[in-house]
Amino acid sequence: MDENHPDGYLKHPREPIGKRAPRERIGDYREIYAPSWREEHLREQGERCMDCGVPACMGGCPIGNLIPDWNDLVYRDRWREALDRLHATNNFPEFTGYTCPAPCEPACTLAYNADAVAIKSLERAIVDRGWERGWIRPEPPARRTGKQVAVVGSGPAGLACAQQLNRAGHAVTVFERDEALGGLMTLGIPDFKFAKHQVERRLEQLHGEGIAFRTGVEVGRDLALAALRGRYDAVCLATGAQRHRDVAIPGRELAGIHFGMAYLTAENRRQAGREGAVIDARGKRVVVLGGGDTGADCVATAHRQGAADVAQISVRDQPPLERPADNPWPWQPRTFEQTYALEEGGRALYALDVTACVDENGDGAVDALTAERVRWSLDERGRRVDKTVLEADIRLPADLVLIAIGFAGTEADALAEAGVGLSERGVLAADATLMTELDGVFACGDARRGASLVVWAIGEGRDAARHIDRYLMGESRLPASLQTLTPPTDDDR
Numbered sequence: 445m446d447e448n449h450p451d452g453y454l455k456h457p458r459e460p461i462g463k464r465a466p467r468e469r470i471g472d473y474r475e476i477y478a479p480s481w482r483e484e485h486l487r488e489q490g491e492r493c494m495d496c497g498v499p500a501c502m503g504g505c506p507i508g509n510l511i512p513d514w515n516d517l518v519y520r521d522r523w524r525e526a527l528d529r530l531h532a533t534n535n536f537p538e539f540t541g542y543t544c545p546a547p548c549e550p551a552c553t554l555a556y557n558a559d560a561v562a563i564k565s566l567e568r569a570i571v572d573r574g575w576e577r578g579w580i581r582p583e584p585p586a587r588r589t590g591k592q593v594a595v596v597g598s599g600p601a602g603l604a605c606a607q608q609l610n611r612a613g614h615a616v617t618v619f620e621r622d623e624a625l626g627g628l629m630t631l632g633i634p635d636f637k638f639a640k641h642q643v644e645r646r647l648e649q650l651h652g653e654g655i656a657f658r659t660g661v662e663v664g665r666d667l668a669l670a671a672l673r674g675r676y677d678a679v680c681l682a683t684g685a686q687r688h689r690d691v692a693i694p695g696r697e698l699a700g701i702h703f704g705m706a707y708l709t710a711e712n713r714r715q716a717g718r719e720g721a722v723i724d725a726r727g728k729r730v731v732v733l734g735g736g737d738t739g740a741d742c743v744a745t746a747h748r749q750g751a752a753d754v755a756q757i758s759v760r761d762q763p764p765l766e767r768p769a770d771n772p773w774p775w776q777p778r779t780f781e782q783t784y785a786l787e788e789g790g791r792a793l794y795a796l797d798v799t800a801c802v803d804e805n806g807d808g809a810v811d812a813l814t815a816e817r818v819r820w821s822l823d824e825r826g827r828r829v830d831k832t833v834l835e836a837d838i839r840l841p842a843d844l845v846l847i848a849i850g851f852a853g854t855e856a857d858a859l860a861e862a863g864v865g866l867s868e869r870g871v872l873a874a875d876a877t878l879m880t881e882l883d884g885v886f887a888c889g890d891a892r893r894g895a896s897l898v899v900w901a902i903g904e905g906r907d908a909a910r911h912i913d914r915y916l917m918g919e920s921r922l923p924a925s926l927q928t929l930t931p932p933t934d935d936d937r
């Protein structure tokens with residue numbers, strides 16, 4: 445192998461770790477991705493990285509993963525060092541290596557006029573190997589500071605924050621209202637996108653490092669925020685942004701209409717063998733409202749449950765196949781991409797505005813939706829302002845309607861009553877150090893930035909830990925993420 449590899453991309457085509465065939469994977473709840481990969485294949489993919497002077501890929505990654513470093517280390521067969529470089533910026537690389545939409549890849553310099561390095565596949569392969577070889581173990585701190593921190597919420601933001609704070613020597617307790625830990629990694633994202641044993645083994649590591657967990661405790665209801673503030677030196681709110689956005693249309697109250705999140709959570713609980721009512725799509729005509737990721741996960745779950753027919757409706761136009769002129773490299777492309785869910789079947793319907801849910805046989809349950817085909821006029825920021833109706837009274841048969849049109853902020857009524865301010869977007873307001881209006885109470889992840897991505901949650905959890913550490917100790921050696929609100933200063937070194 446060459447010492448340097450500036451021309452690796454000329455020798456090897458881009459070839460990410462693939463997915464299982466749609467026909468095969470639709471019959472089970474196992475991960476859609478190929479379960480294994482060949483070492484030589486991944487080393488060739490690492491060789492494709494040019495190690496260009498300005499790693500634009502790192503600018504595309506919200507946590508600034510040291511991508512060229514570990515690409516090169518994989519190429520050189522130095523997997524253990526690659527894992528260390530990966531963990532330097534990311535507590536849970538398998539969370540992202542399996543679920544991240546990889547905004548780093550369109551920012552890769554190769555993507556300017558060729559195929560990007562398969563960065564996400566390399567990330568996954570490194571961390572897969574780390575687990576296989578037993579390299580990932582608890583890393584408890586050498587000494588304790590005597591400070592106590594409560595983290596509220598056990599999603600990726602809360603867990604990353606907890607691990608960082610614990611490694612800085614603080615005693616950390618994580619409070620979680622659900623019976624299971626992991627936030628949306630456990631109860632939102634379906635098993636076939638992220639297998640739950642992957643959360644379990646990280647939790648084992650966190651337990652082994654000395655972090656305490658208390659499930660079934662809703663802060664603000666079962667335990668007052670004031671009580672937490674009295675008992676702990678600092679509190680971090682990582683409560684997510686799971687307040688549903690609803691549709692206000694006639695017939696919304698009919699039976700057979702559910703929030704997509706309720707549907708997915710119920711199926712996740714069933715897959716985990718927990719008790720609870722399941723919303724079953726078997727034999728039904730399913731319509732999913734919302735063209736995003738949650739909608740896609742509903743489509744894929746409905747197929748696995750044996751739905752008769754699945755349609756996913758988006759109010760927006762189908763995105764273009766080519767980048768528009770105002771959307772050049774290295775910005776995230778606003779182009780059409782087939783989702784894994786629709787690869788498996790079902791129909792995507794665009795530019796449809798649903799006007800009513802209809803009970804045609806008078807039994808109190810939905811039988812159909814009515815909709816209009818529309819064209820939108822957009823403002824300069826791409827927001828929909830006005831519509832022209834191109835076709836009215838479109839009828840779509842539906843026995844099960846799943847609403848997945850996004851989230852309207854964090855479920856913070858009790859926290860707001862306790863004095864935590866909310867922004868106009870309905871999320872927890874915090875300053876540049878991620879501290880809320882209450883002294884010593886910090887916020888991070890979806891709870892602060894609104895419904896987002898796993899990678900942002902991990903990055904904000906790490907940043908919050910660093911700010912809390914500084915709040916408690918006056919200084920911090922914990923690293924900040926690349927895209928933190930407050931980049932490291934000389935004071936931190």
Ligand SMILES: Cc1cc2nc3c(=O)[nH]c(=O)nc-3n(C[C@H](O)[C@H](O)[C@H](O)COP(=O)(O)OP(=O)(O)OC[C@H]3O[C@@H](n4cnc5c(N)ncnc54)[C@H](O)[C@@H]3O)c2cc1C
Nearest residue numbers: 597599600601621627628663683684889890896897898901
């Ligand atoms: C269906 C679905 C699929 C997704 N797929 C992807 C994907 O493929 N890739 C990707 O990058 N992102 C995906 N996301 C987004 C991603 O899951 C979130 O951005 C991420 O989980 C946010 O992490 P978090 O820790 O901020 O919040 P969450 O994961 O929401 O965790 C918050 C936790 O706080 C707990 N909590 C809330 N209030 C309280 C309280 N008062 N007391 C105690 N506990 C409380 C909640 O029960 C929850 O466990 C998806 C989201 C959904 C809904």
Ligand code: SF4
Nearest residue numbers: 505540544546547548
């Ligand atoms: S976390 Fe996401 S954006 Fe960052 S390197 Fe991994 S796949 Fe790319």
